[in-house]
Amino acid sequence: MPSPAVQFACDNQPRFLEQLKGLLRIPSVSTLPEHRGDVRRTAELLAAELERIGLEHVALIETEGHPLVYADWLHAHGRPTCLCYGHYDVQPPDPLEEWISPPFEPTERNGSLYARGAVDDKGQMYMHLKALESLLRVQGGRLPINVRVILEGEEEVGGEGIASFVQKHPERLQADFALISDTEMFAPDLPTLCVGLRGMIYTEIEARGAATDLHSGMYGGAAPNPFFALCQVLAQLKNSDGRILIPGIYDDVKEPSAGELAAWRSLPFDEREFLRHEVGSTALTGEPDFSVLQRLWARPTLEIHGMPGGFTGTGAKTVIPAKAAAKVSMRLVPDMAPQKTFQMYKRHVESLCPKGISLDVRLIHSGDPIVIGVDNPYVQAATEAMQEVFGKQTVFVRSGGSIPIVGDFERSLKIPSVMMGFGLPDDNLHAPNEKFSIANFYRGIESLIGFFERLGHG
Amino acid sequence: MPSPAVQFACDNQPRFLEQLKGLLRIPSVSTLPEHRGDVRRTAELLAAELERIGLEHVALIETEGHPLVYADWLHAHGRPTCLCYGHYDVQPPDPLEEWISPPFEPTERNGSLYARGAVDDKGQMYMHLKALESLLRVQGGRLPINVRVILEGEEEVGGEGIASFVQKHPERLQADFALISDTEMFAPDLPTLCVGLRGMIYTEIEARGAATDLHSGMYGGAAPNPFFALCQVLAQLKNSDGRILIPGIYDDVKEPSAGELAAWRSLPFDEREFLRHEVGSTALTGEPDFSVLQRLWARPTLEIHGMPGGFTGTGAKTVIPAKAAAKVSMRLVPDMAPQKTFQMYKRHVESLCPKGISLDVRLIHSGDPIVIGVDNPYVQAATEAMQEVFGKQTVFVRSGGSIPIVGDFERSLKIPSVMMGFGLPDDNLHAPNEKFSIANFYRGIESLIGFFERLGHG
Numbered sequence: 001m002p003s004p005a006v007q008f009a010c011d012n013q014p015r016f017l018e019q020l021k022g023l024l025r026i027p028s029v030s031t032l033p034e035h036r037g038d039v040r041r042t043a044e045l046l047a048a049e050l051e052r053i054g055l056e057h058v059a060l061i062e063t064e065g066h067p068l069v070y071a072d073w074l075h076a077h078g079r080p081t082c083l084c085y086g087h088y089d090v091q092p093p094d095p096l097e098e099w100i101s102p103p104f105e106p107t108e109r110n111g112s113l114y115a116r117g118a119v120d121d122k123g124q125m126y127m128h129l130k131a132l133e134s135l136l137r138v139q140g141g142r143l144p145i146n147v148r149v150i151l152e153g154e155e156e157v158g159g160e161g162i163a164s165f166v167q168k169h170p171e172r173l174q175a176d177f178a179l180i181s182d183t184e185m186f187a188p189d190l191p192t193l194c195v196g197l198r199g200m201i202y203t204e205i206e207a208r209g210a211a212t213d214l215h216s217g218m219y220g221g222a223a224p225n226p227f228f229a230l231c232q233v234l235a236q237l238k239n240s241d242g243r244i245l246i247p248g249i250y251d252d253v254k255e256p257s258a259g260e261l262a263a264w265r266s267l268p269f270d271e272r273e274f275l276r277h278e279v280g281s282t283a284l285t286g287e288p289d290f291s292v293l294q295r296l297w298a299r300p301t302l303e304i305h306g307m308p309g310g311f312t313g314t315g316a317k318t319v320i321p322a323k324a325a326a327k328v329s330m331r332l333v334p335d336m337a338p339q340k341t342f343q344m345y346k347r348h349v350e351s352l353c354p355k356g357i358s359l360d361v362r363l364i365h366s367g368d369p370i371v372i373g374v375d376n377p378y379v380q381a382a383t384e385a386m387q388e389v390f391g392k393q394t395v396f397v398r399s400g401g402s403i404p405i406v407g408d409f410e411r412s413l414k415i416p417s418v419m420m421g422f423g424l425p426d427d428n429l430h431a432p433n434e435k436f437s438i439a440n441f442y443r444g445i446e447s448l449i450g451f452f453e454r455l456g457h458g
Numbered sequence: 459m460p461s462p463a464v465q466f467a468c469d470n471q472p473r474f475l476e477q478l479k480g481l482l483r484i485p486s487v488s489t490l491p492e493h494r495g496d497v498r499r500t501a502e503l504l505a506a507e508l509e510r511i512g513l514e515h516v517a518l519i520e521t522e523g524h525p526l527v528y529a530d531w532l533h534a535h536g537r538p539t540c541l542c543y544g545h546y547d548v549q550p551p552d553p554l555e556e557w558i559s560p561p562f563e564p565t566e567r568n569g570s571l572y573a574r575g576a577v578d579d580k581g582q583m584y585m586h587l588k589a590l591e592s593l594l595r596v597q598g599g600r601l602p603i604n605v606r607v608i609l610e611g612e613e614e615v616g617g618e619g620i621a622s623f624v625q626k627h628p629e630r631l632q633a634d635f636a637l638i639s640d641t642e643m644f645a646p647d648l649p650t651l652c653v654g655l656r657g658m659i660y661t662e663i664e665a666r667g668a669a670t671d672l673h674s675g676m677y678g679g680a681a682p683n684p685f686f687a688l689c690q691v692l693a694q695l696k697n698s699d700g701r702i703l704i705p706g707i708y709d710d711v712k713e714p715s716a717g718e719l720a721a722w723r724s725l726p727f728d729e730r731e732f733l734r735h736e737v738g739s740t741a742l743t744g745e746p747d748f749s750v751l752q753r754l755w756a757r758p759t760l761e762i763h764g765m766p767g768g769f770t771g772t773g774a775k776t777v778i779p780a781k782a783a784a785k786v787s788m789r790l791v792p793d794m795a796p797q798k799t800f801q802m803y804k805r806h807v808e809s810l811c812p813k814g815i816s817l818d819v820r821l822i823h824s825g826d827p828i829v830i831g832v833d834n835p836y837v838q839a840a841t842e843a844m845q846e847v848f849g850k851q852t853v854f855v856r857s858g859g860s861i862p863i864v865g866d867f868e869r870s871l872k873i874p875s876v877m878m879g880f881g882l883p884d885d886n887l888h889a890p891n892e893k894f895s896i897a898n899f900y901r902g903i904e905s906l907i908g909f910f911e912r913l914g915h916g
Contacts, residue, residue, distance in 0.1 A: 031773035092775055098670070157773050184676075198675060202774045211738025212556070213889035216761045217656060217859025218642075220789050221700065221744045221753035223737045227762035227784075228696065235693035238686065240812055242679065279681045280669025283814040286679045295679035303674045304685035305777055306768030311785060315489035315615050316660045316822050317550055318787060318860075319763050319888050326685075327769060329776060331678050354698055356741040364774050401675025402776075430777050431671035 004138040005449045009130065013442055016130045017113070019049075020441070021106040023088075023122050024115040030066055030089035030157045039066045039153045042088045046129075046151055047071075053133040054141050055149060063161025066153030070172075073136075074146045080378070080455055081146035083175035083415070084132075085405060086125025086182070087155030090117035091430045098432035111438055118436035119423040124181035125151060127422070127441060131448035144456020148175055152405075155182075158202070158365025159404055166408045177378040178409045179451075181444065183421030186397050187268050188437075191386035191447075193379060194419035196297060196398030197406060199332035199369035201342045205230065205349060206325045206360040216318040224356030226324035227310055233352045233359070234326060238302050242286040242295075244330075246348045249300065249341070254334045256298045264293045267395060278425055297398035300341075301331045331400060338366035367404025372416055378455070382418045385450035389443050401429075420447065462596040463907045467588065471900055474588045475571070477507075478899070479564040481546075481580050482573040488524055488547035488615045497524045497611045500546045504587075504609055505529075511591040512599050513607060521619025524611030528630075531594075532604045538836070538913055539604035541633035541873070542590075543863060544583025544640070545613035548575035549888045556890035569896055576894035577881040582639035583609060585880070585899060589906035602914020606633055610863075613640075616660070616823025617862055624866045635836040636867045637909075639902065641879030644855050645726055646895075649844035649905075651837060652877035654755060654856030655864060657790035657827035659800045663688065663807060664783045664818040674776040682814030684782035685768055691810045691817070692784060695760055700744040700753075702760050702788075704806045707799070712792045714756045722751045725853060736883055755856035758799075759789045789858060796824035825862025828875075836876045836913070843908035844878065847901050859887075878905065 002010065009016070028042040029035040043060055046069050051058045055071035066089060074081065093103035093116045101107035106115035113123065128149070135143050150173060152162040166173060183194040209224035238244050256264075271292055275284050286295040295301075309324035311317035332341055346361040353359045372379070374396055383394040399419075406417045422444035428434045460468065467474070486500040487493040501518055504527045509516045513529035524547060532539065551561035551574045559565035564573035571581065586607065593601050608631060610620040624631060641652040665684035672681050696702050714722075729750055733742050744753040753759075767782035769775035790799055804819040811817045830837070832854055841852040857877075864875045880902035886892045 031771060031775065033772075091777075092769070092771060094769075095671070156775075200675070200776075202776070209739045212886060212891070213553070214737065215859060215888040216759075216763065216787060217658070217789060217857065218883075218887060219737065219754070220759035220761045220858060221757055222732075222742045222750050224739050224741070224743045225761055227765060228692065231689040231692040231762065232698065234686065234689040240690065274680075279672065279677065281667045281682050281814045282816060283682070284680045285682045285812075285814045292680050296677070299679055301674075301678035303678045303683055303776075303778055304689065304768070305674065305775060306770040306779070307685060307765040307782075308770035310762070310764030311550070311552075312764040312766035312770075313489060313550060314491075316785070316787070317489065317614075317763060317888065318658075318660070318761075319549075320761055321764070324765075327774070329674060329774075331675060354743075356739045356743045358740060399675065400678060401673060425676075428670060429673040429676060430775065431673070431780075433670070 003449065003453060005134040005453070006446050008138050009134040009445045009449060016445070017438065017441070020123055020126050023126060024106040024117055025104055027104045028089050028153065029092050030154050031092055039089055043067045043069050043153055046088055049129060050149060053129065054136040055132070061165065063165065065161045068162055068165060069151040070149065072148040073143050076143055076146045076456065079145040080176040081148065081174065083173055083178040084128045084147060084149045085178050085180050086128060087121045087152045088125060089153040089156050090120070090122065091156050095432060100433055108438065112435040113438055114433055114435045116434050118434050119427045120429045120434065121155065121182045123436040123441055124422060124444065127181055127444040127448055128179070130445045131452065134445065134449055135452060144452050148173060160365070162405060163408050166412045170412045173413055175413065175415055177415050178417040180403060180406065180417050180419050181421050182403055183399050183419045184423035184425060184427065185421065186395055188424055189390060189392065191390040191392055191394040192421065193382055193394055193396055194399045194421055195372040195374055195396045197370045197403050198400050199336065199338055199367045200329055200402040201332065201338050201345065201366045202329040202364040203342065203345065204325055204327055204362050204364055206323060208323045208358045209356055210320065210322050213322050214320040216320045219320055223320050225320050226357060227321065229354045229357040230307065230324055230326050232354055233349055234304060236352050241288055244300060244302050246344050248344055252335045252337070253300065263396065267293070267397070269293060296400040298333050300333055300336060302328065304328050331402065332369045334369045334371050336369060338368060342366065367402045368407035370406045370410065376416055378416065378418045381454040382420050382451050385454055386420065386447045388450055389447045420451070461907065461911060463592040463911070464904050466596050467592040467903045467907060474903070475896065475899065478581055478584050481584060482564040482575055483562055485562045486547050486611065487550050488612050489550060497547055501525045501527050501611055504546055507587060508607060511587065512594040513590070519623065521623065523619045526620055526623060527609040528607065530606040531601050534601060534604045534914065537603040538634040539606065539632070541631055541636040542586045542605060542607045543636050543638050544586060545579045545610045546583060547611040547614050548578070548580065549614050553890060558891055566896065570893040571896055572891055572893045574892050576892050577885045578887045578892065579613065579640045581894040581899055582880060582902065585639055585902040585906055586637070588903045589910065592903065592907055593910060602910050606631060620863060621866050624870045628870045631871055633871065633873055635873050636875040638861065638864065638875050638877050639879050640861055641857050641877045642881035642883060642885065643879065644853055646882055647848060647850065649848040649850055649852040650879065651840055651852055651854055652857045652879055653830040653832055653854045655828045655861050656858050657794065657796055657825045658787055658860040659790065659796050659803065659824045660787040660822040661800070661803065662783055662785055662820050662822055664781060666781045666816045667814055668778065668780050671780050672778040674778045677778055681778050683778050684815060685779065687812045687815040688765065688782055688784050690812055691807055692762060694810050699746055702758060704802050706802055707758065710793045710795070711758065721854065725751070725855065727751060754858040756791050758791055758794060760786065762786050789860065790827045792827045792829050794827060796826060800824065825860045826865035828864045828868065830874055834874055836874065839912040840876045840878050840909050843912055844905045846908055847905045
């Protein structure tokens, strides 16, 4: 028999979904200055909702960028304190023309809700609020454990505001563990806890050649071309097997344990399926000596995200641009340190600088790689709660993505994070047609209620 | 003593300049669909002006793109017929933020007129009209020679409309020679005739990897990255000495004659000045075995103009884009054939295609390389006319740029072109802060009057 809170959540599914749609309609794209007002509006909406469901000390905390949203309920004496973290900002929606339904008009299709932010992270973050609401409603405004909620609006742009807040005011977020729902399940219906994350450095390389844009007829053959220079440099950073060619870059890479590797091999992973249904290219790439999961979870990578500058319109313009740039990131694995890695990267990029060109290598943001221990009561309770809802044994995986806040919580608050995520591998994170399984939205709320109840009885 | 036509031109300089400003205010950017109306408006303005100054058969000739403007005056029996060619379209003005005064608000500064199209080619094309007007006004509506005027609005996008018109209706442009003012003087005050042009192929390479944009955390290390693929391919097209690595690409390159090379060596060219004041980079690039002028005028090159796709906004987006593109052109020299060159280029690019990627290599437009003979009465008259106005001996140079119409005139009309240009090397063609020396605008009109008068007496 479901608990009263679970029953409440079931009865209120349609309302929960409509509320989520309202949240998804606000284009809270943190990286674009023109959406600054939308980001704040989202924070205000969430603060009002936290107030409405009965949390206390609800506040917007200003940062140098977008505000944090804080709330707490700390009256479960003798019980653990959970720090519920989520982010309410989203990635830019471009390329717009590839969306089947508009990114900020949440649309139900094939059992999923399509919208930018549906799974990353508005939909998943909202499960926390709805689980808390369900518990508060059926328990006379009380919760089984203590809860602090902290929501940020800068996760997609590096999360500087929360990082600095965590560092300066650890007492305001004091807790026994953090709860984060911003990861995915390994396969549909397979309850999954994420216990490792890659770190990252996100960089921009700007190349400058001539003092002004030049006509490629008049100057081609004598003037340096910053795009060609960037191509020369970038092509030398990785070989065609995906091995990064920066000297020393693999020195600090720690191999996963034999047990972890064995567990990964037993996961239901079909490389052909992955190629065909998730990636959809003619072949996979990357270091041939490592399995795909090891490449994604336990090996560093280097990617180019875009190369701004020059002429990108339709048709032709015969310009040798004065400058060009490349947005390049690296994913890091334990025990690579972001600052040390960036210095190696920068030094190597600069050493490859072609004649006539000057290069400026900037770090935009960074995050530590993380591995979480699984031998604590919080991971244990999460494992059981998900198993009960899904009726299957919970698996432990890593993610190739980065959640820098996990490192901040570990360093400044000295607490572990429980990463209970309900996304699916084909949810199109950071891509057109992002979606979130509506069933998983409901099962996520139910799992979270079970998790809080378990820790309350414990 | 100046001829009455030259006197008329001198007396009317302020009006001529104001009229040119009116022409420059219309943003006739042929490559951008949103400026389609502006391009047509420019054509209509020019047609009205041709009518007003007294030419006949003024007409807009429709093409599949932007219209041609035609006019003639054919009553100088026994005298040669000149085909005055010019283009009234302009390059896009971006990057806008680098213009000191707005690109479509013509502004006088330091003796020059700053505006997009000032020198390329509205200002130079307009000299023809003002020279004709001056002659018509002082000679009772008559000209010393026969004239046809043909102006196009697609030069900056490949000039397909005029190319097809020349091919289909050579009789409508029948003439003894063409006159083109779309080149530059070798140095300020040095009268210059251009007798050679590079040809070109303008291409776009599109690289496709995954079926959709992917999150670089989730997929980095296994999914192909089309930007990295393009960098790998492009970096292999040219070595760091600027030598193009496409097999066979130099087979058809014809060395300039010993006489031509000797003449180039005697031109007032200072490599340090060129580097410092025209290019403004830390060093020049290109094949070290050839002089700068030979690299610019008589050697093929390959340039990257832009790399559309992916994330190019401010900040960070961690996407592995599904596709990326590169706009790449090659300049060709005699006797390279554009189609044959494109096939070699395409085959080589495709042969370099990395694993997991598919490449689509498209030709956007092309033009033949040209060398003009100097032993004809038209080049002779031009040489003398410019010498008289500038008081110095006219030099013969080539240009690294491309004017495909010269090849069309040669092939379909069987006529040579006289390229009398009055631009300066630092006029910022195709770049921000394009300008045209106001003194050269006036001296150009005077030179053209002298040229027409000489051929009329001849």
